[in-house]
Amino acid sequence: xxxxxKVDDFTSSSPAREYLTFRLDQEExxxxxxxxxxxRGYEPPTRIANAPSxxxxxxxxxxxxxxxxxxxxxxxxxxxxxxxxxxxIILNLRNRIAGIVVDSVSDVMELPPDSLKAAxxxxxxxxxxxxxxxGSLGDRMLxxxxxxxxxxxxxxxxxxEAE
Amino acid sequence: MAEVHQEGGGSGADFDLSQFYQIxxxxxxxxxxxxxxMLLNLNLETADDEELNGVFRCAHSVKxxxxxxxxxxxxxxTHQMESLLDRLRRHELKPNSAMVDVLLESADASRGLLxxxxxxxxxxxxxxxxxxxRISVLVSGASAAPTxxxxxxxxxxxxxxxxxxxxxxxxVSEARIDGIRSLEITIGPVDRPDxxxxxxxxxxxxxxxxxxxxxxxxxxxFRVFAVETLSSDEDLIDLFxxxxxxxxxxxxxxxxxxxxxxxxxxxxxxxxxxxxxYDDDPPPGAPLAPLPGFGFFDGAPGAPTDMLPAGAVKxxxxxxxxxxxxxxxxxxxxxxxxxxxxxxxxxxxLVGELVITQAMLAQNSRALDPALYQQLLTGLTDLDRNxxxxxxxxxxxxxxxxxxxxxxxxxxxxxLAGKLGKKVDFVTQGEATELDKxxxxxxxxxxxxxxxxxxxxxxxxxxxxxxxxxxEIGTITLSASxxxxxxxxxxxxxxxxxxxxxxxxxxxxxxxxxSDQMTDGEVWQLIFAPGFSTADVxxxxxGRGVGxxxxxxxxxxxxxxxxxxxxxxxxxxxxxxxxLTLAIMDGMSVGVGDEVYILPLxxxxxxxxxxxxxxxxxxxxxxxxxxxxxxxxxxELEKVFQVPRFNFEKPSDxxxxxxxxxxxxxxxxxxxxGQQQVVVKNLESNYRKVPNISGATILGDGKVAxxxxxxxxxxxxxx
Numbered sequence: 099x100x101x102x103x104k105v106d107d108f109t110s111s112s113p114a115r116e117y118l119t120f121r122l123d124q125e126e127x128x129x130x131x132x133x134x135x136x137x138r139g140y141e142p143p144t145r146i147a148n149a150p151s152x153x154x155x156x157x158x159x160x161x162x163x164x165x166x167x168x169x170x171x172x173x174x175x176x177x178x179x180x181x182x183x184x185x186x187i188i189l190n191l192r193n194r195i196a197g198i199v200v201d202s203v204s205d206v207m208e209l210p211p212d213s214l215k216a217a218x219x220x221x222x223x224x225x226x227x228x229x230x231x232x233g234s235l236g237d238r239m240l241x242x243x244x245x246x247x248x249x250x251x252x253x254x255x256x257x258x259e260a261e
Numbered sequence: 262m263a264e265v266h267q268e269g270g271g272s273g274a275d276f277d278l279s280q281f282y283q284i285x286x287x288x289x290x291x292x293x294x295x296x297x298x299m300l301l302n303l304n305l306e307t308a309d310d311e312e313l314n315g316v317f318r319c320a321h322s323v324k325x326x327x328x329x330x331x332x333x334x335x336x337x338x339t340h341q342m343e344s345l346l347d348r349l350r351r352h353e354l355k356p357n358s359a360m361v362d363v364l365l366e367s368a369d370a371s372r373g374l375l376x377x378x379x380x381x382x383x384x385x386x387x388x389x390x391x392x393x394x395r396i397s398v399l400v401s402g403a404s405a406a407p408t409x410x411x412x413x414x415x416x417x418x419x420x421x422x423x424x425x426x427x428x429x430x431x432x433v434s435e436a437r438i439d440g441i442r443s444l445e446i447t448i449g450p451v452d453r454p455d456x457x458x459x460x461x462x463x464x465x466x467x468x469x470x471x472x473x474x475x476x477x478x479x480x481x482x483f484r485v486f487a488v489e490t491l492s493s494d495e496d497l498i499d500l501f502x503x504x505x506x507x508x509x510x511x512x513x514x515x516x517x518x519x520x521x522x523x524x525x526x527x528x529x530x531x532x533x534x535x536x537x538x539y540d541d542d543p544p545p546g547a548p549l550a551p552l553p554g555f556g557f558f559d560g561a562p563g564a565p566t567d568m569l570p571a572g573a574v575k576x577x578x579x580x581x582x583x584x585x586x587x588x589x590x591x592x593x594x595x596x597x598x599x600x601x602x603x604x605x606x607x608x609x610x611l612v613g614e615l616v617i618t619q620a621m622l623a624q625n626s627r628a629l630d631p632a633l634y635q636q637l638l639t640g641l642t643d644l645d646r647n648x649x650x651x652x653x654x655x656x657x658x659x660x661x662x663x664x665x666x667x668x669x670x671x672x673x674x675x676x677l678a679g680k681l682g683k684k685v686d687f688v689t690q691g692e693a694t695e696l697d698k699x700x701x702x703x704x705x706x707x708x709x710x711x712x713x714x715x716x717x718x719x720x721x722x723x724x725x726x727x728x729x730x731x732x733e734i735g736t737i738t739l740s741a742s743x744x745x746x747x748x749x750x751x752x753x754x755x756x757x758x759x760x761x762x763x764x765x766x767x768x769x770x771x772x773x774x775x776s777d778q779m780t781d782g783e784v785w786q787l788i789f790a791p792g793f794s795t796a797d798v799x800x801x802x803x804g805r806g807v808g809x810x811x812x813x814x815x816x817x818x819x820x821x822x823x824x825x826x827x828x829x830x831x832x833x834x835x836x837x838x839x840x841l842t843l844a845i846m847d848g849m850s851v852g853v854g855d856e857v858y859i860l861p862l863x864x865x866x867x868x869x870x871x872x873x874x875x876x877x878x879x880x881x882x883x884x885x886x887x888x889x890x891x892x893x894x895x896x897e898l899e900k901v902f903q904v905p906r907f908n909f910e911k912p913s914d915x916x917x918x919x920x921x922x923x924x925x926x927x928x929x930x931x932x933x934x935g936q937q938q939v940v941v942k943n944l945e946s947n948y949r950k951v952p953n954i955s956g957a958t959i960l961g962d963g964k965v966a967x968x969x970x971x972x973x974x975x976x977x978x979x980x
Contacts, residue, residue, distance in 0.1 A: 143965070144856070144957075144964060144965040144966065144967065145856065146948075146951055146954075146967070147901070147902035147903050147904075147951070147952075147953075147954075148902075148903065148951075148952065149951075155965075156944070156947075156948060156957060156965050157965060158613070158959045158963055158964065158965050160610045160611075160613055160614050161609060161610040161613040161614075161942075161959065162610075162942075162946075162947065163942045163943070163944055163946070163947060163948065163957045163959075163965055164947050165947055165948040194946070194947050195947045196947060255949065256947075256948060256949060
C-alpha cells in the first residue's frame, strides 16, 4: 500500500548500492540486489488461460505458486528462446514472490550514486517512473529499474487490482 | 445429514469424544502446570490481582473442561480450589503458605485423577476427600478467624504425608469393594487351547486389568479362567477379541464375592483401612481356587472384611510402596507436543522439495538397465514409497477437522440459552471438513461471536416463538463445507431475523449515509459498521455493538468474506467464506491437450465416453448432451482455457459430469488421469484470481496443476 516511497531515498547522499545486472537482448538492466531472492534455471511453467502473453504461467517454488513473467516478451525483445542459459530471477517484492525470465544474468555490481544519470524522457514500453536512472560503466549503459514498481504496475496484471 | 452434538456425548460419538478428551487432558495438564508455576512464584505479601486472577483462571479452565466431559471428581476438586482462589482474588482472604500448599497438593491430585481418566478409568484414584475438606476449612474458617486458623492449618499441612498415604489405601479398599468382580470366563471351542492362553498375557501386560488364573477344565476344546477385574464384560470381550472371536467367549459372573454382601461392614472397613487391609493370605471367602501371582489387585473383595479383626499386619511403608508402584505405571506420557507452525511449514516445503527430487531421480533412472542396476532401482522404489508416505504424514500435521471448533459451542450455547431463558437446539453439519490449523484458530473467535449473536438476538424467547407459530425450541445450525475452492462456514438460526426498517432507522440515527433504495444485501452489511447494534437492550452477552465489525475485520484479515441473508420472522444466515490456504481436497485429474487440470472430486457426478450422436447444438452453437433422458450443457475445457492443441487426430470424447450450485454440466476432456488427494494452494497469494480456477496444486512431479472452480463453470453455462 504505502511502500511506493523506495524511489525517494535515491539521492546523492545515499551510499553505493549493489545491483544485479542482467541482459535482455542487447540491453543491460540492473535491479536492486536486495529484491532478488534467488536465481534459477528456466523450467516450463504451467500455462494460465487468458493471461497476457508475457505471463508464462506459474511454477512451483518449494511449495509456493509463483508467477513467471518473461521480461523479453514484456519489453518486446526480438526473440525469446528458452535454452539452457535462460534464467529466472526470483524476486521478493512486498511479500509477493514473482519470477522474471531474462536472457542471462551478468554480475552484481556496486554503483556509487554519482555515477547515475537521470533517464531522459523517452518513448518506451517501460513506464518511465519504473526507471530509476542510467548507470554508465565505461562504454556500457545500465538501465536501472525500480523492479518493485514495474512488477506491481497495473499492466503487469500480477495483482488482482492495483494496490 | 445433521448430527446433533450432545454434551457429554452419546454412545454414537465415541471416537469424536475421545478426540476431545485428549485435547482436554493436554489443556488441563498445561493449565495445572501453569497454575503450579504461578503459585510457586506467588509473593504472599504482595500478591497482585493479576497473579491471583491467573491462578483462578487456570483452576476455572480445568474445572470447566472436567465438568463438560463428566469427570466429576476432577471438577469437584477444582471447584473447591476455585472457591478458595475466588475468595483470594476478591481479597476476602489473605493468601498464606498453607493455602499455597493445599492448592499445590490439589493440583497434584487433579493430575492424578486426570491420569486415571486418561488411562480409561483404570488404576486407583488419588484421594481427594481430605484435600476438599482442608480447602473448605481454609475457605470458611480462615475468613472467620484468619490468624487463629493459621496454626492448625499449618499443622495439617505438616502431617499431610500420613493422611495422604493412608487415604491412598483407603481409596483402594473402596475400589476393591465397589468394583472387583470375580468372573469365570470360558473360551472355546477352539482348535488349539493354547490360543486361548494368550489372553493371560493381556492381564500381564495391562496394568490394573486384574488377575487371571487357569481353572481345570474337562474338555480339550475349552479353557476356563478365573478372573478378577474391575473391567466390565464388554471391555473384557473387546480385549479378548484380539485373540479369539467374540462368540467363543463366555463370561459368567460368579458373584461379586462375599465382601459385597457385607455392605454394612464396608464403611467401617474404610475407616480402619489405614491400619490394615493388605494381606497376602488368600481370602477365605473367595469363591474360586487360590490364584497364584496376585498383583496389585490382590485378594478378593471379601478378604479385607474377614481380615479386619486380625488387625494391622503390614507396616504402612510397605503398603504405600505396593500401592504407588502401579500408579507410576499408568503415568501418561505426553502423547502430543506443541510445535511452532513455522516449523511445520518448513517441513512441508522441504518435503515438497524432496518429492520433486525423488520424481527427478525416478525419471532419470528409467533408462537404466534393470538387470545391471537392480539394487539401485529397488532403492529408488523404496525411496518413492517412503517419500510419498512422508509427504502424506507431513501434510496431515497442519490439517484439523472443524469438529475441533464446533465442539466448543454446545456447552457455550447451553449456558447462554440457560442464562437468557431460551430454548435452543444446536445442530452441526460437516464437522469433518478439514481446515488448516492456522485458520481454525483464527476463525474460532469470530464464530463464537456469531453463534452468540444468533442465540442472543436471533432466537426469540419460547413464548414469543409460540406466539409466532414456531416451535418453542429454536435451532442454531453451524455447518462447514467446501464450496468452489473456499470453505464456507454458515451460522443459521430460525429466529426473528433482522428488520430492514430497524436497521435503516438505526443507521440514520448514527448518521450513516443510507437510503431506502439500498438492496437488502447492502442493508445487512450495515450491521458491520463499528458500534452498530440493533439490540434494544444491552445485555452482558452482546448488544454493545463491538461485535460484528470485529468479526468482519477478523475474517477479512484471513482473506475471507462475510455474507448475511435474513428474512424477518424466519431467521438469519451468516456465511463466512474462507479461502483455502492449505486445505486438502480429493481431486480428480483430467487431461486436456497436454495440460492437467484438477476437478474437486466432491463435485464430480460421473464420467462417460460420449458418442457423437449424443451431443446436439442449440441456438448459437451451445452444446447439450443427453444423459439418461436429461439434457445438460457441455463445456469444452479446451476452449475455456484456450488449450493449445498439437494432436488433432484424437478428438476429446470423455465427459465428466459435475454438479455445483444445484445444476449439472458436462465437461469435455481428453482423458481421465486419476484420483488423488491434492493440497490446495492459493493462486492469489503471488498472482491474481483467475476466472474458472479456484486454486492450484502441486503434482507428484513438482508441476503445478490448476484446480477448476466448478461453481464458476456451472454459472458460466447459465449465461
